[in-house]
Amino acid sequence: MKAADFVYHRANSIEEAVGHLAEHEGAARILAGGQSLMPMLNMRLWRPSALIDINGLVELDRVQPSGDETVVGAMVRYVTLERSPLVAERLPLLARMVRFIGDRQVRNRGTLGGSLVQGDPTGEMPLGCLVLGARVRVAGPDGPREIPMTEFYSGPYAATLEAGELLTEVVFPRHPQHFAFREFCRRHNDFAVLSIAVTGDVSSDGGWRNIQLGLGGVNDTPLLVTGMTARLEGSRLTDADIAAAGEAVLGVIDPSSDIRASAEYRRHLAPIYVRRVLQDLRSSLQN
Secondary structure (H helix, E strand, O other), rough: OOEEEEEEEOOOOOOHHHHHHHHHOOOOOEEEEOOOOOHHHHHHOOOOOEEOOOOOOOOOOOEEEOEEEEOOOOOOOOHHHHHHHHHHHOOHHHHHHHHHHHHHHHHHHHHHHHHHOOOOOOHHHHHHHHHHHHOEEEEEEOOOOOHHHHHOOOEOOOOOOOOEEEEEEEOOOOOOOOOOOOEEEEOOOOOEEEEEEEEEEOOOOOOOOEEEEEOOOOOOEEEEEEEHHHHOOOOOOOOOHHHHHHHHHHOOOOOOOOOOOHHHHHHHHHHHHHHHHHHHHHHHHOO
């Protein structure tokens, strides 16, 4: 199939893009990398009245340090996250996770902002941004605002952007000392059946603190597990601590079935992968 008719706008500024969004009253779509958008258009699952191309907005294609924070523009492509020395230094978890996305062609075109707005519950970038405590900056008719990643989704594929708002930047706080990531797919670089990311710091007495653990593919949105990780605060991540965390995760996930895996299989995998990723985190002390 081919896409239905639409009007094409090439924005020359953020303000112009926001203006076109307002002009079409929520019936327009932003064109960035197009890796999710174009298939949806060609299958006519989406029939927007207009596409607003933001590929010319170079101000959205930057990675900039800002004190302890790192600001990543919405148009920064996966390949930049994969290869940038600055990202490797300041956001190593994101640099590792992005290598699991699609193939080389997808990573050459796909963008961080596009992934976040798409909001695939199995997506690597929404999960990574959630675990790293990122904030999303958006521009709209009423001016700019920031949305914490913990509040960025109301459901699957449902970002909490208002009609007329454009995602412009993602702001990351200081990256924790240690991290680990695991993902299970049916085939190499396929959509994830389940993915888990964890970060943490180690205090001078050897106890773990500020552990953040998130899961993808086990809920309607990426899931940040808070109660379980609070119980790990100050622990040494012993085998008993890790085993208890693996069992506890079953009480907070609510996976669904799809063409890649059943809900029961995801529930089977979740505690296994929680244990493995926490073991990886503990082992990172030796690296």
